[in-house]
Amino acid sequence: MIGPDIAGIAEKLGVAAATATAIPQLAAETGLDVDAAYGVQAALLQRRVDAGERLVGLKMGLTSRVKMAQVGVDEVIWGRLTNTMRVPDGGVVDRAAYIHPRVEPEVAFLLDRLPEPGEPVGDFASAVRAVAPAIELIDSRYADFRFSLPDVIADNTSAAAFVIGPWSPVPAGLDNLGVLLEVDGRVAQVGSTAAILGDPRRALDEGIRLAGRHGVRLESGWVFLAGAATAAVPLRPGAHVRAVVEKLGTASLRAS
């Protein structure tokens, strides 16, 4: 049997993102499994690199129960971040460039010295140079924001844009910090970093392990998003969004 057409699927997803046009789910129809879906993701990244973008980090997805429940997929996943997805803190995103964008509060790590493949992170403070509050803008390329596990992996885990707030030195504990998502000055979501695998530091171990399975090794200088601590909320035109993480501060964006 011939396997799924990885390049063809990447092309469909790439065009959907570039033109902000939703497409039907495609994993069931094409026989795409999780491994092949990460292959599509790699092909999507290659398209971006060919267009001049740079890989700048990695993001985790579905590291919290609320996120799993919101999208109906219960596996931890990871995706790739490129330089053009980064929006300056306080910057404006063009709402019309996305299909049905949602925002969610995240914790970001600036990676430093990573262990050899197969070795545990051990000392978190030497693996991570700094931490920051962050916002991720996700935008599933599938109609109605509905997808299966291989579908969302192939779609680079809905990655679309991200904002990193001010970096701070790694604090003693990261496991129980309050998290707020505010829209136009009103609290839209409340949570705790404990929602992220019990402790967001665990997201790094998972990222190293899961990306390693697909031959991707995390690098010093990369940004790493640990996954949202709360459900995501739709980004409305004109909205002003702030993610506040206790002790770390605030990241913000505005939608045009």
Ligand code: OOG
């Ligand atoms: C998948 C991406 C999930 C997170 O932080 O959990 C994610 C989605 O919700 O569309 O980025």
Ligand code: MG
């Ligand atoms: Mg996220």
